[in-house]
Amino acid sequence: MTTRGGKRTGAGRPQGTNYYGEPTKPVRIPVSKIDRVLRFVREREDAVPIYGHAVPAGFPSPADDYAEGVLDLNTHLVREPTATFFVRARGDSMIGAGIHDGDLLVVDRSLEAINGKVVIVSINGELTVKRFRRSKGRTWLMPENPDYPPIDFQEQDDTHLWGVVTNVVHSL
Amino acid sequence: MTTRGGKRTGAGRPQGTNYYGEPTKPVRIPVSKIDRVLRFVREREDAVPIYGHAVPAGFPSPADDYAEGVLDLNTHLVREPTATFFVRARGDSMIGAGIHDGDLLVVDRSLEAINGKVVIVSINGELTVKRFRRSKGRTWLMPENPDYPPIDFQEQDDTHLWGVVTNVVHSL
DNA sequence: AATTTGAATAATGTTACAATATTCAAAAAA
DNA sequence: TTTTTTGAATATTGTAACATTATTCAAATT
Numbered sequence: 350m351t352t353r354g355g356k357r358t359g360a361g362r363p364q365g366t367n368y369y370g371e372p373t374k375p376v377r378i379p380v381s382k383i384d385r386v387l388r389f390v391r392e393r394e395d396a397v398p399i400y401g402h403a404v405p406a407g408f409p410s411p412a413d414d415y416a417e418g419v420l421d422l423n424t425h426l427v428r429e430p431t432a433t434f435f436v437r438a439r440g441d442s443m444i445g446a447g448i449h450d451g452d453l454l455v456v457d458r459s460l461e462a463i464n465g466k467v468v469i470v471s472i473n474g475e476l477t478v479k480r481f482r483r484s485k486g487r488t489w490l491m492p493e494n495p496d497y498p499p500i501d502f503q504e505q506d507d508t509h510l511w512g513v514v515t516n517v518v519h520s521l
Numbered sequence: 522m523t524t525r526g527g528k529r530t531g532a533g534r535p536q537g538t539n540y541y542g543e544p545t546k547p548v549r550i551p552v553s554k555i556d557r558v559l560r561f562v563r564e565r566e567d568a569v570p571i572y573g574h575a576v577p578a579g580f581p582s583p584a585d586d587y588a589e590g591v592l593d594l595n596t597h598l599v600r601e602p603t604a605t606f607f608v609r610a611r612g613d614s615m616i617g618a619g620i621h622d623g624d625l626l627v628v629d630r631s632l633e634a635i636n637g638k639v640v641i642v643s644i645n646g647e648l649t650v651k652r653f654r655r656s657k658g659r660t661w662l663m664p665e666n667p668d669y670p671p672i673d674f675q676e677q678d679d680t681h682l683w684g685v686v687t688n689v690v691h692s693l
Numbered sequence: 694a695a696t697t698t699g700a701a702t703a704a705t706g707t708t709a710c711a712a713t714a715t716t717c718a719a720a721a722a723a
Numbered sequence: 724t725t726t727t728t729t730g731a732a733t734a735t736t737g738t739a740a741c742a743t744t745a746t747t748c749a750a751a752t753t
Contacts, residue, residue, distance in 0.1 A: 358717090358732095359716085359717065359718095359732090360715095360716060360717040360718070360731065360732040360733070361715075361716060361717075361731085361732040361733025361734065362714065362715040362716060362732085362733055362734040362735070363715080363716070363733085363734075364733090364734065364735095365734090366714090366715070366716090366734075366735080367734075367735055367736080368735085368736090369551035371551050371552060371553055372551070372552050373549040373550060373551050373552065373735080373736080374549065374550060374552055374555065374707085375547035375548065375549050375550075375706085375707075375708090375736095375737085375738085376547065376548055376549075376550045376555055376558065376559065376706090377545040377546065377547050377548075377704090377705065377706070378545060378546060378547075378548045378558070378562055379541035379543050379544070379545050379562060380543060380544050380545065380546055381543060382561075382562050383546065383548055385561075386548065386550070386558050386561070386562065387548065389554075389557075389558070389561075390550055390551060390554050390558065422594040422595050422598055422599065422690075426594055426690065427594065446693065447619060447621055447691045447693075449619055466693075467693050514693055515692065515693060516690055516691065516692050516693065517690070517691040517692075517693065518594075518598065518688055518689070518690050518691075519619045519688065519689040519690075519691065520687065520688050520689075521618065521619075521638075521639050521686055521687060521688065521689065530701095530748090531701090531747085531748065531749095532700065532701040532702070532746095532747060532748040532749070533700085533701040533702025533703065533746075533747060533748075534701085534702055534703040534704070534745065534746040534747060535702085535703075535746080535747070536702085536703060536704095537703090538703070538704080538745090538746070538747090539703075539704050539705080540704085540705090544704095545704080545705080546737095546738080547705095547706085547707085547737085547738070547739090548737085549735090549736060549737070549738095694753100695752100695753080696751100696752080696753070697750105697751080697752070697753085698749100698750090698751075698752090699748105699749100699750090699751100700747100700748085700749090700750095701746100701747080701748080701749105702745100702746085702747085702748105703744100703745080703746080703747100704743100704744080704745070704746090705742100705743085705744075705745090706741105706742095706743085706744100707740100707741085707742090707743100708739105708740085708741075708742095709738100709739085709740075709741090710737105710738090710739080710740090711736100711737095711738095711739095712735100712736085712737090712738105713734100713735075713736075713737100714733100714734080714735070714736095715732100715733085715734080715735090716731100716732080716733085716734100717730105717731085717732080717733105718729100718730100718731090718732105719728105719729090719730090719731100720727100720728080720729080720730100721726100721727080721728070721729090722725100722726080722727070722728080723724100723725080723726070723727085
């Protein structure tokens with residue numbers, strides 16, 4: 350039996366050479382979400398590269414460097430998670446604001462409805478999206494389509510202002 | 522020493538009464554992401570409630586039941602994470618397709634550019650968004666704004682088709 | 694009939710461990 | 724001498740195991 354020498358100072362795998370470059374700890378995850386979580390921690394699933402108008406050389410990869418970096422849609426579009434909800438738009442009364450039938454509206458309930466903002470209100474149990482306009486002490490809900498009339502708005506039992514629309518997601 | 526009886530059939534914490542309602546398993550997570558992961562699995566951070574047009578009674582909470590359930594923007598808008606990138610739109614040549622100056626375009630490179638799709642192409646080092654149109658063996662890039670002319674498109678050294686636009690995110 | 698108490702059993706956070714990966718340097722080979 | 728091989732050294736990694744906690748049941752007690 351041959352020996353091949355004794356102490357090797359500095360031998361062995363160096364610390365910090367793991368996949369993430371930082372220590373890990375076991376965390377219990379519900380089985381249905383393990384895949385999703387692993388994709389997030391390992392492949393930065395939610396970090397999608399974003400470009401301006403210069404053309405990158407190869408195909409974009411989040412690992413590369415980009416002028417405008419990467420973007421996570423949830424973080425970008427949902428500033429206040431607990432105060433945010435989505436509404437699907439119906440009709441074309443707000444076509445002038447870039448809101449089309451079927452678009453997904455991101456609504457932030459924590460924002461104040463100030464003059465000129467696009468808001469979601471319920472009137473007689475129906476949700477509607479209009480531009481919020483104050484004038485001479487009165488409040489109007491303005492469509493952005495000449496085929497529709499303005500609505501004289503006053504908060505009552507059957508009306509409620511739900512929040513301010515921050516983004517419109519349109520599918521092609 | 523008093524005894525208080527023997528076998529209790531059915532005693533003990535019932536199976537399935539954990540926080541998630543399903544089994545869990547330990548998964549190693551890099552320490553810097555543990556908070557984010559726990560928020561995701563425990564509070565469904567990325568699950569935002571979505572409504573149709575009926576008005577819910579109280580303020581939406583992901584824990585409640587909703588007619589249309591909840592929605593995670595990343596999952597909803599980014600079907601192929603490794604083939605997706607974002608481009609910020611410039612100009613108003615595609616205003617007819619609901620694409621405004623400054624909008625964020627979600628581009629899927631794994632989709633085939635078929636007739637009628639909105640695509641991202643680079644021409645002379647500039648990215649542009651147009652509708653892809655095939656006619657009589659030729660390919661045209663069509664703007665959706667009468668102020669702009671169609672572009673006769675042929676893939677060459679200085680032109681490249683980058684992908685198909687699946688969604689437009691418009692900020693208000 | 695209501696309350697107390699210990700048994701029964703699952704959930705949960707963390708430790709432990711075996712298997713794997715990576716690096717070093719002595720020994721062997723070229 | 725230079726290159727290759729080989730085992731030692733040590734960190735990583737997935738998961739089993741464990742101790743603690745939480746929850747439920749029903750006998751014993753009030």
